[in-house]
Amino acid sequence: MARKLLLGNINVPGIHTFDVYRQHGGYRAVEKALKTMTPDAVVEEVKTSGLRGRGGAGFPTGMKWSFLAKPEGRERYLVCNADESEPGTFKDRYLMTHIPHLLIEGMIVSSFALGAKTSYIYVRGEMMPQIRILERAIAEAKNAGFLGKNILGSGYDLELYVQPGGGAYICGEETALIESLEGKRGNPRIKPPFPAISGVWACPTVVNNVETIAAVVPIINDGGEEYAKVGNGRSTGTKLISASGNLNKPGVYEIELGLPVEEFIYSEEYCGGIANGKRLKAVVAGGSSVPILPANLILKTINGQPRLMSYESLSDGGFQTGSMLGSGGFIAFDEDQCIVRNTWNFARFYHHESCGQCSPCREGTGWMEKVLHNLENGHGKMSDIDLLVDVSKKIEGNTICPLGDAAAWPVASAIRHFRDEFEWHITNSKTAMEQNYGLANYADPLPKLEEAIQN
Amino acid sequence: MLSVTEHKEIEFSANLISKFEEIVTRYPEGKQKSALLPVLHLVQAEYGWISPEAMDKIAAFLQIQAIEVYEVATFYTMFFMRPQGKFVLEVCRTGPCCLVGAEKIMHHIEKTLGVKEGEVTADGNFSWRGVECLAACGMAPVLQIGPEYTFYENLTEDSVDKLIENLKNKI
Ligand SMILES: Cc1cc2nc3c(=O)[nH]c(=O)nc-3n(C[C@H](O)[C@H](O)[C@H](O)COP(=O)(O)O)c2cc1C
Ligand code: SF4
Ligand code: FES
Numbered sequence: 001m002a003r004k005l006l007l008g009n010i011n012v013p014g015i016h017t018f019d020v021y022r023q024h025g026g027y028r029a030v031e032k033a034l035k036t037m038t039p040d041a042v043v044e045e046v047k048t049s050g051l052r053g054r055g056g057a058g059f060p061t062g063m064k065w066s067f068l069a070k071p072e073g074r075e076r077y078l079v080c081n082a083d084e085s086e087p088g089t090f091k092d093r094y095l096m097t098h099i100p101h102l103l104i105e106g107m108i109v110s111s112f113a114l115g116a117k118t119s120y121i122y123v124r125g126e127m128m129p130q131i132r133i134l135e136r137a138i139a140e141a142k143n144a145g146f147l148g149k150n151i152l153g154s155g156y157d158l159e160l161y162v163q164p165g166g167g168a169y170i171c172g173e174e175t176a177l178i179e180s181l182e183g184k185r186g187n188p189r190i191k192p193p194f195p196a197i198s199g200v201w202a203c204p205t206v207v208n209n210v211e212t213i214a215a216v217v218p219i220i221n222d223g224g225e226e227y228a229k230v231g232n233g234r235s236t237g238t239k240l241i242s243a244s245g246n247l248n249k250p251g252v253y254e255i256e257l258g259l260p261v262e263e264f265i266y267s268e269e270y271c272g273g274i275a276n277g278k279r280l281k282a283v284v285a286g287g288s289s290v291p292i293l294p295a296n297l298i299l300k301t302i303n304g305q306p307r308l309m310s311y312e313s314l315s316d317g318g319f320q321t322g323s324m325l326g327s328g329g330f331i332a333f334d335e336d337q338c339i340v341r342n343t344w345n346f347a348r349f350y351h352h353e354s355c356g357q358c359s360p361c362r363e364g365t366g367w368m369e370k371v372l373h374n375l376e377n378g379h380g381k382m383s384d385i386d387l388l389v390d391v392s393k394k395i396e397g398n399t400i401c402p403l404g405d406a407a408a409w410p411v412a413s414a415i416r417h418f419r420d421e422f423e424w425h426i427t428n429s430k431t432a433m434e435q436n437y438g439l440a441n442y443a444d445p446l447p448k449l450e451e452a453i454q455n
Numbered sequence: 456m457l458s459v460t461e462h463k464e465i466e467f468s469a470n471l472i473s474k475f476e477e478i479v480t481r482y483p484e485g486k487q488k489s490a491l492l493p494v495l496h497l498v499q500a501e502y503g504w505i506s507p508e509a510m511d512k513i514a515a516f517l518q519i520q521a522i523e524v525y526e527v528a529t530f531y532t533m534f535f536m537r538p539q540g541k542f543v544l545e546v547c548r549t550g551p552c553c554l555v556g557a558e559k560i561m562h563h564i565e566k567t568l569g570v571k572e573g574e575v576t577a578d579g580n581f582s583w584r585g586v587e588c589l590a591a592c593g594m595a596p597v598l599q600i601g602p603e604y605t606f607y608e609n610l611t612e613d614s615v616d617k618l619i620e621n622l623k624n625k626i
Contacts, residue, residue, distance in 0.1 A: 075483070087549045087588040118483075125496060125533045126589055128604035161481040166492050166531025169587060183491035183523075185530040201486055244551040244592035251593045288550060288588075331551050331592070345550045349587055 002269075003230055005218040005238045006211070007254045010098050016133065018140035021101040029220040030146055033109045034154040037220075042113035046216060048224030050236035055081055055172075055209030056287065056327045058311050061216075067196040068114055069204040077205045078116040079181065080107060080213050082123040082130075083165055083172035087288035087349060088329025091240035092210035094252040096123070096130045100137040104160065106213035108146060109220055111158050114206055118159045121210075122177055125164040134162045169353035173401050174207040176355065187355050188401035209327075211240050232258025235310035239328050246334035248272035261285075261307045262299050265332065278334040281439055282417075285314055286326020288346050289406030291413030292339070293323050319413065335439040340425050340432075343414040344372035350407030361404040364395040368411055375422065378429035385422050389415055465508045467516075471501060475516060488519050491527055495534055500602035504535040532586065533601075540575045540582035542622050544568075545599050546610075548585030551592035560596045561585055563612045567619060580626055581619075 014020035021027075033042050047062025068076060080103070084092040096103060103121070111119045123131050138160050141147045149157045163181055165171050171180045175189035178200045199205020215237060219227045228236045235257035241264070244250045249272040255264065264270045265280065274280050283298040284290060301307055302321040307314065314325045333342070351365035368391050371384050392408035399405070415422060421437045467475075475494050482489040494517070498509050505528050514521040528534045535543075546561050561583075565571065568581050575582045591597045594608035598615075600622075607618055 084590045085588060088551050088592055089588075090590040090592055090594075093590045124590070125492070125531070126586075126599060126604055128496075128602075129606070159481075163481075163489075164493055164496055166495065166527075167533035167586075168531050180492065181489060182486070183488035183517075183519075183527065185526055201483065242593060244595060245554045250595075329551075329592070331554070333554060337554060342550050342553070345548075345553055349549055352587060 002254070002256045002259070003238065004254050005227070005230065006095065006102065006214050006240065007099070007252075015099055016097075016101070016137070018101060018137065018144055021099070022144070025221075026101055027105055027141075027144075027146055029105055029217045030108045030112075031152060033112055033220050034152050034156055039113045039115055042109060042216075042220065045224040046113070046219055049215075049219040049227035050224075050231075050234065051212065051215050051219060051227065052235070052311065053209060054211035054215065054239065054328070056086065056289070058325065061208065061212055064196070064208075065110075065114060065206060067194070068206055069197050070115065071204070075118065075201075075203050076114055076116050077200050077203055078107065078111045078114050078119040079177065079200060079205060079207045080119070080121040080210060081172060081174065081177060081207050082121050082127070082210045083169075083177060084127075084210070085124055085169040085172050085353075086327045086329055087346070088242060088244055088284060088331040089287050089327040090242045090244070091252045091328060093127060093130060094242075095210055095214060095240065096127070096134060100130075100133050101141065102214045102217055103134070103210055104137050104141050104147075106216045107160055108141075108151070108158060110206075110208070110213055110216050111160075112156055113216075116206075117157055118161070120161050120163050120181060120200075122163045122165060122171070122181055124171070125166045128164070131162050131164055138162070168355075169349075170355045170401075170403060173403065176401070177207060178205060185355070187357050188403075190400055230256055232256075232308060232310045233312060235312060235325075239309070239325070241309065241328045241330050243271050243330045243332070245332040246275045246278065246337070247332050248275050255309055257308075257310045258313075259309045261309055264309055264330070265299075271332070274332065274334050276334070278336065279439055280332060281335045281337055282333040282339065284323075284329070284331040284333075284410070285309075286324045287329035288331070288349065288410060289402075290324040290326040291319055291322075291409050292417065293321075293413075294417050297321055297417070298323075319409070320416075323413070336436055338376075338436045339414055339418040339421050340372070340376050343411055344369065344376045346410045347372050347407070350403065350410075354403060354407070358399040358404065360395045360398045361407065364391050364404070365407045367391050368407070372411070375425055378425075378433050380422075380426040380429065382423070382426055384426070385415060385419065388412075465502075465506065465512060467498075467512060468501075471497060472516070479517075487517050488523065490517060491519075491524065492531070495524075495528055495531075496602075499534060503541070504538050538575070541580045541626065542582075542600055544581065544583040545586045545589075545601070546583065547587070547589045547591070547595065547597050549588040549592075551588070552595040552597065555595045557596040560598070560610050560612070560615060563615055567616065580623070 051061045052058040171186040176186040180186045195205040280295040347369040351369040356362045392412040395404045396408040425432045478490040510524040596610040
């Protein structure tokens with residue numbers, strides 16, 4: 001069994017309550033940090049751990065914390081990003097539902113490290129049940145003296161609030177989230193200035209994902225060095241993976257970074273293989289925004305190395321033959337799934353969720369959706385394929401926030417790896433309405449890809 | 456219940472106002488605009504949708520311009536700008552759910568309720584719509600029902616039938 005640093009106690013009955021959580025070693029990290037450490041020492045420990053942001057971008061957390069401006073007489077804020085809207089991602093919901101005090105404990109320690117006296121957990125509005133769970137947990141923690149004035153006699157004060165969103169994927173982007181927390185539309189801000197200098201109400205702000213904040217707890221309990229021993233290379237620690245799609249056992253799994261993808265998909269400890277005895281066609285490994293990979297390329301890199309669940313291994317090969325760990329939203333497609341239909345579905349998602357501020361994103365996502373819709377419904381032209389690639393290139397890198405890239409990559413990668421399926425949809429439009437392309441020749445496209453790269 | 460004009464004389468209850476007041480204390484002095492989203496949720500939970508009159512009242516309470524409320528309420532997908540059915544079934548329509556049959560579930564709901572997406576049944580009891588990923592893709596297909604946002608997971612046509620029956624009994 002792999003080490004569990006976050007979910008080890010998830011099956012303990014009553015672990016969502018303060019008392020049971022406390023009996024199982026909960027809030028030790030708060031005691032340790034507030035009674036025996038300085039805020040800077042906590043930041044150092046997080047740096048040592050090598051922890052990288054679990055929200056998608058994988059930026060080193062300790063480094064991000066050390067960028068926080070500390071002007072005299074100004075408040076600083078920690079905002080937890082619990083917007084969790086990236087398709088394929090549901091780990092934060094799971095953590096907050098079953099072990100909410102882990103997040104509260106992480107928020108207290110992290111707020112202390114950053115010198116925040118008021119912190120917010122921004123939860124997507126659809127998660128009303130989780131909002132109530134967190135509010136109850138906060139009340140319990142406050143009752144026990146872990147929140148409020150002079151926590152544990154340390155002289156440190158902290159208030160923690162839960163803020164609901166209103167149903168908008170874009171509010172997961174950190175500057176849109178800040179706007180939303182200020183009671184505005186979720187329009188991302190132009191950076192710089194970065195939130196570390198000017199965030200919520202123009203005060204220095206750190207935004208971190210739920211899982212990132214939760215990971216601070218084992219880091220403080222066991223030390224950053226211990227944490228860094230888990231995992232693989234620069235991918236230290238454990239990661240929550242949300243597994244969905246055509247798997248025997250979809251769900252949330254805590255893995256040690258560096259676990260082979262093959263083991264994750266096929267072993268009984270994790271997903272237990274592809275559902276209904278079918279074969280694997282493709283995987284989106286890090287939430288809908290990252291490039292899709294055909295089965296063979298998710299299992300092995302282009303060099304024939306086993307692909308591992310780590311930041312480095314999943315991005316091995318760049319966008320030609322690799323992808324990204326992203327948020328850890330692992331979506332498996334079986335041999336009966338239609339790549340064109342899924343690509344259209346994702347394109348529609350990004351069009352729907354674009355905030356509309358930049359023309360390449362606002363117009364480009366709509367265009368891609370329309371072209372893909374035509375293609376999926378039997379009205380495609382061969383030139384549409386290159387048109388899609390062209391539009392995606394014009395969005396990529398030309399927008400205020402990364403949603404533009406996130407919309408471009410799924411389309412570009414689907415065409416890169418499954419071009420023949422797109423072509424088949426066009427040349428066999430009638431058949432394509434009734435049946436799917438199937439596994440076709442993706443069972444072994446490696447040699448083909450090698451050719452493609454040589455060209 | 457479905458008439459827009461009936462809302463003209465809207466008056467927030469003392470209970471609702473006291474909830475608004477508590478929310479405002481969560482932010483620094485002068486930053487009460489931050490209460491807007493939580494307040495909109497409370498208003499929608501009370502009335503089932505957000506009427507123009509309700510938005511004007513909210514603006515007055517938060518001491519902001521009415522336009523600041525309109526632009527926010529219309530930006531976020533959770534807020535209904537028109538009256539809905541008493542129960543709104545919101546089915547996830549995004550990729551991962553579609554891999555395991557979300558589209559079939561939506562067709563089934565459409566057939567069972569006899570109304571198109573976004574429309575309300577003649578008795579005013581039900582409406583439904585597709586929504587984007589609800590962060591429950593491992594339990595797909597899924598739907599939620601406000602204002603509690605109760606979750607129904609691993610849906611089948613049978614479980615949807617039972618759910619609709621149960622809801623009918625609650626009316
Ligand atoms: C369109 C978009 C959506 C995002 N959604 C989320 C989200 O739901 N949750 C999250 O933690 N980060 C999300 N992010 C990443 C955040 O902008 C930010 O990088 C993250 O919250 C930082 O926290 P971390 O360093 O702990 O990962 C999103 C980014 C973009 C561009
Ligand atoms: S890239 Fe898209 S979502 Fe991001 S700011 Fe521009 S229009 Fe808005
Ligand atoms: S795709 Fe339906 S819950 Fe995520």
